[in-house]
Amino acid sequence: MRKPRPSCKTIAEAAGVSRMTVSMALRDHPRVAPQTRERIKRIAEEQGYTPDPNLTELMRYLRKRDVSKEEPVIAILNGQRKPLAELGSSSLLVREGAVERAEHLGFKTEDFWLHEPGMRLQRIVQILQARGIHGLVVLPVGGLDDVFLLPQEDFMGVATCGVAARLGFNQVHPHFYQAMHVGISNLTERGFERIGFCLTDREDIRSNHLYLSYLLWHQKNIPESNRIAPLLLDEIGRNQLVDWVEEERPDVVLSPNSQHYHWLKAAGFDIPNDISFAALAPGLVTDGEIAQVRVGYRKIGATAIDVLKTKLAHEQLGPTDNPAVTLIRGEWNEGSSVRKPRKTVAA
Numbered sequence: 001m002r003k004p005r006p007s008c009k010t011i012a013e014a015a016g017v018s019r020m021t022v023s024m025a026l027r028d029h030p031r032v033a034p035q036t037r038e039r040i041k042r043i044a045e046e047q048g049y050t051p052d053p054n055l056t057e058l059m060r061y062l063r064k065r066d067v068s069k070e071e072p073v074i075a076i077l078n079g080q081r082k083p084l085a086e087l088g089s090s091s092l093l094v095r096e097g098a099v100e101r102a103e104h105l106g107f108k109t110e111d112f113w114l115h116e117p118g119m120r121l122q123r124i125v126q127i128l129q130a131r132g133i134h135g136l137v138v139l140p141v142g143g144l145d146d147v148f149l150l151p152q153e154d155f156m157g158v159a160t161c162g163v164a165a166r167l168g169f170n171q172v173h174p175h176f177y178q179a180m181h182v183g184i185s186n187l188t189e190r191g192f193e194r195i196g197f198c199l200t201d202r203e204d205i206r207s208n209h210l211y212l213s214y215l216l217w218h219q220k221n222i223p224e225s226n227r228i229a230p231l232l233l234d235e236i237g238r239n240q241l242v243d244w245v246e247e248e249r250p251d252v253v254l255s256p257n258s259q260h261y262h263w264l265k266a267a268g269f270d271i272p273n274d275i276s277f278a279a280l281a282p283g284l285v286t287d288g289e290i291a292q293v294r295v296g297y298r299k300i301g302a303t304a305i306d307v308l309k310t311k312l313a314h315e316q317l318g319p320t321d322n323p324a325v326t327l328i329r330g331e332w333n334e335g336s337s338v339r340k341p342r343k344t345v346a347a
Contacts, residue, residue, distance in 0.1 A: 078115075094298070137157070242264070261277045
């Protein structure tokens, strides 16, 4: 006759105790006497008992829900010097994706501004700890000055940009190198030879210098006469952009800032006849006017929640020894700001 699979019931029968006592003993619950715990564990080992991971996860969830009937809360942290309403479109889209996904999974979200006037980081940490909020999603930050020191022992966080990786959290952010590859590859396939790229120092830091890394690789593989020095400044104004275009004479401008498109039009350039323009992961949705490499910023926020949910479900709080990085790829979207590919004439 086939022996029954070892379970809390078979252990309870052998030990002469209830199944509840067996369950608590295997979890080292203090309500079970040490001698009884050791006896039950010995019987479990003799029977070859191993816990069912799915059942263990379910019971952990049910016990947590029994303690608190309220929906768990995930904190969304704005680490920039600007309030939420003044953040860029990409950051707001990340937040929208995170909020939508969290609500779908049964979480509440609450916003915290780390540089709110009169609010110190220590106070925010105290609020989070007092309310039992352990899950954090960090919105994209503008630069290294915005990276903050957060005690990690009681929290599990996910950062949504490369700069915030210095927090030691798991990361979900754009695949910067791949996005640059998509942009330049699509432009070269359309016959553009002199591609001009402009970038602020802050945008360069946010991309972990990966935009410029791909540009350097690309320029090493084209004729020297077609290599245009990128416009790289702390801040790029309209006059600086126009002067650079007039001096370098690019066929097309590739930029993370879609405002540059409007500046060039206002300066009298006929786009795309005089010069073409493409936006690189700008965080905006257009009606087909501006060609762009589009990154799913809402997907970044939603994925951050998925990563965080998995960690919280396993109660994995505290620092991450080797943070995981999830990269969201960019896709080329056509627009009238880039001229159509030149047709080749058959010989």
